[in-house]
Amino acid sequence: MRLNGLAMLICGALGAFAAAPARAHPHVWISGREAVVFNDRGEIVALRHRWLFDDMYSAFVIEGAAKKKGRLTKEELAPLAKSNVEDLAEFDYFTHAKVSGRKLAFGAPQDYALEEVENKRVELSFTMPLDTPVSPKIFSFQVYDPTYFVAFELAPGASVELVNAPHGCSSNVSGAKPLAAAESKKLTESFFSGLSPGADFGVKLAAAVVVACP
Template sequence: MRFFKALVAAGLATLGLCPLRASAHPHVWIAARAQILFAPDGKIAAIRHTWTFDEMYSAFATQGLGKDGKPPTKEELAPLAKTNVESLAEFQYFTLAKTGPKTYEFGEPKDYELEADDKKIVTLSFTLPLKEPVSAKKPFTFLVYDPTYFVDIELEKVNPVSLKGAPAGCSMTTLRPDPLTSGDSAKLSESFFSGLPIGADFGIKMATRTIVACP
C-alpha cells in the first residue's frame, strides 16, 4: 500500500497535481480475477489472485525497465512483485474471508509474479493461503477491496471467480454491489475536492461478494 501511494504521488507530482488528494479518492485501478483453491480433503486452502493494473500505474511501475522498447521480463519485475505483496501485508492483502461473522487469517503469499504484456500493462498474480483450511459446508464468503478506497478493485465482468479442485456439488454466487446512493455519491465527491479521507467503510460498500457453498 505504501508503495502504491508513493508511486502514484510521484506520478501526480509529475503532472503538477496535488499528491494530498491521492489519499481521498481512488488513484489506482485494478481489474481482478480470483481462483478458489481446494485441498484434497475438500476444504478451501487458498485464493489465487490475478490483478491487472491500470495504464498509469503500469507506466510508472515499468519505467526504465525493458530493452529496445520491449516490455520488461518477469525476472526484471521480480523485485517489484516482492515489494507489492509485502506492502499489502498490513492490509490483509485487500482480502476478507469469512463464514457468517467469523473471519479468517491468511498466511504469507506465495508463487507471486508480476508480468507485463505487449502494451506494458502489468498483472500481479499471487497465491494467498489461509492459515487453516476452511470447510465450505457453511457458506464461505470472500471480498477483495481496499478499505481506504485508495485502490479501486473491481472483479472482471466475465468469469471473475473460479473453483479449482472443488468437491462435486459445490456452488458459487457472485454478488455485485448496489449502485451508490445519492448520499454516498455526494460523500465521494466531497472527499475528492476536500482532500479528506472518505471513510473506512466505503471500500467494502463497493466490493463484490463471492459466496461458495459445498454439500
C-alpha cells in the same frame, strides 16, 4: 501520512520514496481475476489473485524499470514484486474472507509475480493461503481497499475459478449495493477535496463472492 502499499509500488518504480501526496480517491484501478483453491479433502486452502492494473499505473511501473526490448518479464520485476507484496501486509493484502460469519486468517503470500502483459499493462499475481483449511458449506470473500485508494472490480465476463473443487460446489458474485444519497455526495466530495471518504467505503463498493458446497 502513511503510504499505501500499492502507492509504494508506483513510487518504487519511479525510485521516489517521498511522502505520499494528498489522497484523492481512487488513485489506482484494478481488474481482478480470482480463484478459490481446494485440497484433495475438499477443503478450501487458498485464494489466488490476478490483478491487472490500469494504464496510468502500469506506465509508472514500466517507465521506472530498466526497460529492454520487448515486455518486462517476471524475472526482471521480481524484486519489485517481492518488496511491494510485503508492503501489502499492513492492509491485510486487501483480502477478506469469512465462514459462518467468522473472519478467516491468512498466512504470508506465496507465488507472487509482477509482469508486463498485453497492451503495456502490468499484472500482479499471488496466492493467499489460509492459516487453517476450512470445510465450508458457505464461504465468502471480498477484495477491497477500505479507504478506497485502490478501486477493485472483477474482470468483465470473468467467473471466479474453483480449483480442484468437489462436485457440486458453485460460486456466485453479487455486486455492490447502491450508495445512499448522503454517501454518494460524500464520495463525490472526496474526489474534489483529496480527502478519504471514510474507512468503510471500500467494502461498500466491493463485490462479494460466495462459494457454496453440498
